[in-house]
Amino acid sequence: MSTSFATRSPAVPRAPGRSGGGRPARVLIGTDTYPPDVNGAAYFTARLARGLAGRGADVHVLCPSPCGRPHVAERDGVVEHRLRSLPSLAHESVRLTLPTGVRGHLNRLLDRLRPDAVHIQNHFLVGRMLASAARVHGIPVVATNHFMPENLFDPMRVPEALRPHAARLAWWDLARVLSRTEHVTTPTPAAAELLAGRGFARPVEPVSCGIDLVRFRPFPGSAPAAERRRTRARLGVPDRTTMLFVGRLDEEKHVDELVRAVARTHGVQLVLAGRGAHRARLAELARAEGVADRVVFLGFVPHRDLPDVYRCADVFTIAGTAELQSIATLEAMASGLPVVAADAMALPHLVEEGRNGYLYPPGRPGELAARVGAVVAEEAERVRMGAHSRMMAARHRLEDSLERFERIYRNAAVGARP
Incomplete structure (x- = not known):
């Protein structure tokens, strides 16, 4: 596999998002929710993808199609690989990827892109299938958890009496998928402690979602x-x-x-x-x-x-x-x-x-x-x-979060423990 995120000498800093061989570092991000979906995980993933692209990385996103039809599009410097999808029962803005034929598509995509790292944003359909395919291809997988079972109980209409059992099953399934990745992050220390408290034994690193301090700021001036x-x-x-x-x-x-x-x-x-x-x-x-x-x-x-x-x-x-x-x-x-x-x-x-x-x-x-x-x-x-x-x-700062993810990708690509 490529070693684009190889470790660098502190004395000779390399431009962010560039590989050791001179080509842009390549990341494939997998997510079940991405704009135009309206939720925190979708917004974070879009900011991550566009931020990495702005720092020179070659960024690809694998996500459901908002219209149902599979297609490829480039927006804001990010290549979106949209998978065939259908409406979900969970939320009006979220669509589900149809698993039929996806495995073959993922194998072809990974063969063609040879990303330096895969970064999954959830453990549902897209994240699960992409992580499994990446392991077969010898590509390191980084995972970020944005999930809490409580966020799905209402839209999935889970009866109150079944919610404790559904939560235990959901946490078990999450831990099973995340335990097969090279590195796990989540946005805050509290979120990392939550995973540990639910029996996840692997280290979990808090990495903030980050915020654009230029875009979001108070009114300038004196009035x-x-x-x-x-x-x-x-x-x-x-x-x-x-x-x-x-x-x-x-x-x-x-x-x-x-x-x-x-x-x-x-x-x-x-x-x-x-x-x-x-x-x-x-x-x-x-x-x-x-x-x-x-x-x-x-x-x-x-x-x-x-x-x-x-x-x-x-x-x-x-x-x-x-x-x-x-x-x-x-x-x-x-x-x-x-x-x-x-x-x-x-x-x-x-x-x-x-x-x-x-x-x-x-x-x-x-x-x-x-x-x-x-x-x-x-x-x-x-x-x-x-x-x-x-x-x-x-x-x-968003830039600090982007820089940290770049280091995580590099370390995962060379097999180092972040």
Whole structure:
């Protein structure tokens, strides 16, 4: 196999993304979800692929076709190998790859590309099949886990009584696939500890999803309040103190707690950016709580407008209890927003209590409302917390994450232990 990611002498640094033989290093990323899918794993994978390509790597992505028809396309410097697919029962934006004929296609693709490393983003159909084929071809496999069973229970309609058994089976299956790879990463230390706590015996390295600090940043200049008013007007958001959530409006996100919290605050509105199965239910809850006029549904926000959505808010709020990192929270922090988050899973890694925001006990919207009130009570305090959020986000630079993955690929390619 190729040794494009061979180790390099510290005294003679090599340009990122270049092989020892002079050609660009080649990576094949396998994923069951990729844009136009709307979820954190899809966004991370796209940023990883495009970021590596921007650093000089030859990047290929194997993923389901959004239209069902197999095809190859190049976007943003990344070659997408789209597999034949059909709609899934799990989520409206996720499609399932048809396994028929995929093994032969993977063998031909690996023979032709001879990637220096394969990087799977999940252990479902695409990741599982690609990892198996790569082992046959002697190509090292790196795996990143974005999965928690809780994220599938609602869309898969798993009965409450069966969920503990389904979770154990899901963790066992995940460990079986990941144990056959050369290196395993996950976005946060909490996510790594979760895998260990579920019986996964291999080392797991936390590597942040990373954040683009140039794209996501506060308003420049000396008049941010005026800019915020203009931005709200452009997006159709009333000019009021705003708590914001960006993400899927699905069960495991517990957005209902945000709606109940805004009903317990004075003069604050909730802006929800995203789609999901619970949108109608949340709208009904807002009417029942008497705050339909203070809950704004933006729906799906185009990628180009997302930075302005964060900049039009005063505080970012998130109630999810199954977050392995939360890219949206990182984007909000990079945009200079204080954060009020559920004290669950990996979210505490993104909140320094009283410095960039507050944690609240999950399931207690009254306490969420009290913490939001504490953040927005004084503008100077809100600005101070937002600046600290921005400083914390700087620890998650996308470039640092890309560089770390490049080193992992190199070490895997030469058989070294990362």
